[in-house]
Amino acid sequence: MFIIVRSISESKPGEKWKRRFQKNWPFYKQWFLSEGSEERPGYSSSAESFEKYMPELFPVYQDLCELVVGGDLESRFLSQWCPPPYMSGCSQLAWVKDGPALIRNYDYGIELFEGMILKSEWLKPVIGTSDSSWGLLDGINADGLIASLTFGGRKVTGTGVGIPLILRYILETCGNVHDAIEVLIRIPVHMSYNVTLIDKNSEFFTVYLSPDRPTEITHWAAGTNHQHDIEWPDYAVVSKTLERKQFLDQCWLNPDETRQSMVQKFLEPPLFNTNYRKRFGTLYTALYDASALNMNLYWHSLSYTQSFDNFTERKDMIQISSNVGNKLTL
Numbered sequence: 001m002f003i004i005v006r007s008i009s010e011s012k013p014g015e016k017w018k019r020r021f022q023k024n025w026p027f028y029k030q031w032f033l034s035e036g037s038e039e040r041p042g043y044s045s046s047a048e049s050f051e052k053y054m055p056e057l058f059p060v061y062q063d064l065c066e067l068v069v070g071g072d073l074e075s076r077f078l079s080q081w082c083p084p085p086y087m088s089g090c091s092q093l094a095w096v097k098d099g100p101a102l103i104r105n106y107d108y109g110i111e112l113f114e115g116m117i118l119k120s121e122w123l124k125p126v127i128g129t130s131d132s133s134w135g136l137l138d139g140i141n142a143d144g145l146i147a148s149l150t151f152g153g154r155k156v157t158g159t160g161v162g163i164p165l166i167l168r169y170i171l172e173t174c175g176n177v178h179d180a181i182e183v184l185i186r187i188p189v190h191m192s193y194n195v196t197l198i199d200k201n202s203e204f205f206t207v208y209l210s211p212d213r214p215t216e217i218t219h220w221a222a223g224t225n226h227q228h229d230i231e232w233p234d235y236a237v238v239s240k241t242l243e244r245k246q247f248l249d250q251c252w253l254n255p256d257e258t259r260q261s262m263v264q265k266f267l268e269p270p271l272f273n274t275n276y277r278k279r280f281g282t283l284y285t286a287l288y289d290a291s292a293l294n295m296n297l298y299w300h301s302l303s304y305t306q307s308f309d310n311f312t313e314r315k316d317m318i319q320i321s322s323n324v325g326n327k328l329t330l
Helices: 015-032 043-053 055-067 072-079 163-173 177-186 233-239 241-253 259-266
Strands: 002-009 091-095 101-108 116-121 125-131 135-141 146-151 193-198 204-209 216-218 280-289 294-298 303-307 314-319
Touching: 002 015, 015 055, 015 072, 043 055, 043 072, 055 072, 055 163, 091 146, 091 193, 091 241, 091 259, 101 135, 101 146, 101 193, 101 259, 125 163, 125 294, 135 163, 135 280, 135 294, 146 163, 146 280, 163 177, 163 193, 177 193, 177 204, 233 241, 241 259, 259 280, 259 294
Parallel strands: 002 116
Antiparallel strands: 002 314, 091 101, 101 280, 116 125, 125 135, 135 146, 146 193, 193 204, 204 216, 280 294, 294 303
16 A cells, blocks of 8 residues: 655645645545535635634635635635544644654545645745645644644534644644634634644643533643543544553653654554554654754655755655554664
8 A cells, every 4th residue: 555745845825736736626525525515514604704713814715716716616615614524543742851842643544645745834834734635634833833633532513614724724823832722712613623732832732622512721742532531432442542542641651751762652553553444544653843843754664854944845655554563763
């Protein structure tokens, strides 16, 4: 099994982003209409809600719609207002012992992975892993703020914004974790997610988001795929969310662990997941460094670093293997 990962640098929305949108649009269109067009809000309510909750980013949204000659459907999709359910695995950990950083595994279906690392400067300089064409799964901005998401392990859906676009908005408009928390309290989310934040001052939080409950700010360093309790038992068993969370908590308390030893642990069970058939396979491991302002990507066969000062456009075809016995030398 292979995935293709492209690193693209484009300061403002332009032809590079447009080409990737056009390439991915048939798949996103199928997903967006999976419950029927009538289940998705219309353009007017989508655009109005976007402008209400994320006004600073609204001109960028308009530019993107114009760039893709967006009709009604494309514009509704790009707003990410009340999208279809979005569920992934994932493990993430804020780290402070040898400098503020965030380490995460992204676990999802290979066929649904966008595979784009985008460096942009729409409102702020941002580097991150793209999803939903312009949202982010994880990322860092030039202020040293890092954000990463995991699914929160609940089936309930509601009226709100798709979480990848909320992460984009945080990194485009916020300078530290306290700014980001204000955003997460203010903007409604359409499903339950856990967002881990850390900034260059080594302040960190994991925020529990739900469409039907108040936002909860925790001082957990680790986030997996449940919140306080298991509310979807079958999902918890398949994703092993409890085992991963307990493992990360133990590592956090271990004085012998270092940032690099933790990266190695993310490349091995129980954090590295090989259940690709059920869309719970690890597609990449990322380490974000809030001091060095860079993103480090790891697979068992490859690793490289991208930073604001030294970002290389590249395209990599990476073999995803269930064999995790061959350790990567860090």
